[in-house]
Amino acid sequence: DDITITIAEDGTAMVNDAVVTTADIETSNGVIHVIDSVLLPPAE
Numbered sequence: 747d748d749i750t751i752t753i754a755e756d757g758t759a760m761v762n763d764a765v766v767t768t769a770d771i772e773t774s775n776g777v778i779h780v781i782d783s784v785l786l787p788p789a790e
Contacts, residue, residue, distance in 0.1 A: 747788055761785065 752760045759766040764781035771778040 749785075 750760075750762055754760070759769065759779075761781055762785060764783040764785060766779050767782050768778075768780040771780070
């Protein structure tokens with residue numbers, strides 16, 4: 747299934763309908779981006 751990433755004119759990033767609230771948290775094994783909702787696969 748597709749994921750849509752959108753960058754608004756004001757710089758707000760969205761993944762599907764979830765807003766990225768905190769971006770680029772560096773960890774020892776990757777980078778975390780916090781979103782304001784849970785991403786779920788579509789129901790079958």
